[in-house]
Amino acid sequence: xxxxxxxxxxxxxxxxxxxxxxxxxxxxxxxxxxxxxxxxxxxxxxxxxxxxxxxxxxxxxxxxxxxxxxxxxxxxxxxxxxxxxxxxxxxxxxxxxxxxxxxxxxxxxxxxxxxxxxxxxxxxxxxxxxxxxxxxxxxxxxxxxxxxxxxxxxxxxxxxxxxxxxxxxxxxxxxxxxxxxxxxxxxxxxxxxxxxxxxxxxxxxxxxxxxxxxxxxxxxxxxxxxxxxxxxxxxxxxxxxxxxxxxxxxxxxxxxxxxxxxxxxxxxxxxxxxxxxxxxxxxxxxxxxxxxxxxxxxxxxxxxxxxxxxxxxxxxxxxxxxxxxxxxxxxxxxxxxxxxxxxxxxxxx
Numbered sequence: 421x422x423x424x425x426x427x428x429x430x431x432x433x434x435x436x437x438x439x440x441x442x443x444x445x446x447x448x449x450x451x452x453x454x455x456x457x458x459x460x461x462x463x464x465x466x467x468x469x470x471x472x473x474x475x476x477x478x479x480x481x482x483x484x485x486x487x488x489x490x491x492x493x494x495x496x497x498x499x500x501x502x503x504x505x506x507x508x509x510x511x512x513x514x515x516x517x518x519x520x521x522x523x524x525x526x527x528x529x530x531x532x533x534x535x536x537x538x539x540x541x542x543x544x545x546x547x548x549x550x551x552x553x554x555x556x557x558x559x560x561x562x563x564x565x566x567x568x569x570x571x572x573x574x575x576x577x578x579x580x581x582x583x584x585x586x587x588x589x590x591x592x593x594x595x596x597x598x599x600x601x602x603x604x605x606x607x608x609x610x611x612x613x614x615x616x617x618x619x620x621x622x623x624x625x626x627x628x629x630x631x632x633x634x635x636x637x638x639x640x641x642x643x644x645x646x647x648x649x650x651x652x653x654x655x656x657x658x659x660x661x662x663x664x665x666x667x668x669x670x671x672x673x674x675x676x677x678x679x680x681x682x683x684x685x686x687x688x689x690x691x692x693x694x695x696x697x698x699x700x701x702x703x704x705x706x707x708x709x710x711x712x713x714x715x716x717x718x719x720x721x722x723x724x725x726x727x728x729x730x731x732x733x734x735x736x737x738x739x740x741x742x743x744x745x746x747x748x749x750x751x752x753x754x755x756x757x758x759x760x761x762x763x764x765x766x767x768x769x
Contacts, residue, residue, distance in 0.1 A: 439755055441725075442733040444596070444708040446629040447685070447752040448678050451671040454630075457663060464659040471654055476665045480637045483669035484607050484622075490615060490639040492648050493665075495656045497595050497623040497636035498524070501559070504591050504619060505530060506651050507644070508557035514543060515740035516566060518593065521559045522739075536740065541567040541702070543575060549582050556588040562606065563596050566738050566747045568704030573604045580610070583617050589644075590618045596706040598627035598675065599682050607639060615641040624661075626707070627678065628668050635661040682707050685750050692760045698767050707750045710735070717743045721766065728762050 470476075473493050481488035494500040502524045505511060511525040512533045525532045533556075535547050543560070552558065560579070563570040571579070583590045592606055610618050619640035624630040635657060640648070657665075668674075689709065693701040700712040713721055718734040725732050735745035748759060 436729055439730045439751070439758065441748045441751065441755075441759060442731045443631075444626055444706070444749045445631060446627055446678055446682070446707070447750070447755070448629065448674075448681060450629045451668050451674040453671075454664060454667055457667050458660050461660055461663040464663065467659075469655055469657060469659045469662050473657060473662060476637075476657065476662050479666045479669050481639075484637075484639055486607055486611060486639045489642060490645060492619075492638055492640060492645060492652075493657050494636045494652070495658075495661075496625060496634040497593065497621050497638075499634075499653075499656060500621050500636045500638055501591070501593065502528075503648055503652050504559075504621075505557065507647055508555065508589060510553065510556045512548075512552060512556055512558045512588075514560065514564075516541075516564075516735075516738035517559075517561050518565045519737060519739075521593075534739070537564075537567075541569050543571065543579060545575070545578055545582065548579065549586075552582065552586045552588050554587045556586070557591060558583065558588055559591045559593060562592045562594050563600060563704070563706040565596070565706075566708070566710050566733070566735055566741070566745075567702060568596075568706040568708050568710060569702070570600050570705040573609070576604075576606065576609070580618065588617065592618070592620045594620055595623045596626055596708075597622050598679060599707040600705045601683075602679075615639060615644075617641075619644060624664065624668060627675075630664060630668070633661045633664050634658070635665055637665070682750060685753065685756060688753070689750055689756050689760070692756075693763070696760075696763050696767065699763065708733075709748050709750065711746050711748065713744045713746065716766075718746050719743065721746055724766055725762060730759060730762060 476493055477488040477491040480491045492500060498520055505524050506528055510531040513521045514535050514537050522532050533551060535551060538544050580590060606620055619638060621638035624633055624635040698715040700714060702710045718736055722732060722734050733747040735741045735747055736743045
């Protein structure tokens with residue numbers, strides 16, 4: 421299982437509705453009123469979307485507080501990652517991380533250099549400095565998946581300094597950005613550098629709870645935008661996603677409510693998990709938690725939870741993690757309580 425959210429594969433193993441803790445989607449669901457917007461947009465399906473996505477890029481730029489000329493959009497964050505990979509000859513990734521960084525690189529026959537995070541899952545700056553070459557693309561999750569850890573601001577600036585010195589390119593995958601504490605905004609940091617040697621990607625998938633819309637967006641320097649346009653597919657964002665983007669970024673009450681909700685549930689779930697025996701959860705700045713199993717392997721625990729109607733994420737598919745790690749999403753209080761109850765019973769099982 422390279423990705424979470426695959427409930428269809430397991431629906432015959434449990435009589436009832438499965439609770440999906442393998443997929444990290446905002447438990448509050450999409451912004452209120454979006455359904456009506458999409459229903460009223462049905463007529464737009466009879467024509468091609470604007471091939472330049474002018475209104476969508478303007479909405480993204482307003483939301484990110486950047487210029488629309490710096491904006492790129494795509495069919496989810498994965499397509500944008502794929503397009504960036506095509507622009508470079510060699511790709512550097514730190515493991516463990518999102519598998520598509522390496523998979524998409526291999527599809528395009530790019531050389532991939534895999535570096536290891538430190539034991540506490542932080543970027544090894546010396547290793548980066550020793551290995552990066554001119555023209556390399558470094559892809560980093562910020563926060564990283566599956567660890568949930570965000571790069572500290574001073575470390576991020578150190579990484580960027582190395583990138584600039586080596587004339588490489590830093591691509592930050594910030595699909596979970598809105599779930600993080602509001603300590604810094606990478607777009608504001610790199611705006612003063614005109615996004616030279618850096619690209620920042622975000623998406624509607626996780627925070628806005630719209631994985632089916634397939635809308636990714638981000639910003640980068642003008643020269644990279646031009647190169648990006650030369651290889652991107654036309655009309656990759658459908659008309660409904662175009663309309664959704666024009667609406668969701670204006671839902672300020674929803675955005676603030678979601679951030680506060682996740683903050684409280686993250687605090688609750690971590691405090692409960694830290695008190696349990698047999699597991700070692702890692703602190704997180706996102707809406708998912710990486711857990712090391714001290715008494716069992718991932719297959720045993722996965723099947724244990726599945727029998728109770730809960731699907732968790734096995735982590736052996738993340739290179740760098742063995743079969744002793746799982747990942748769980750942060751849901752609403754009722755579901756989180758059921759997860760904790762099941763963990764407590766696991767210790768007695």
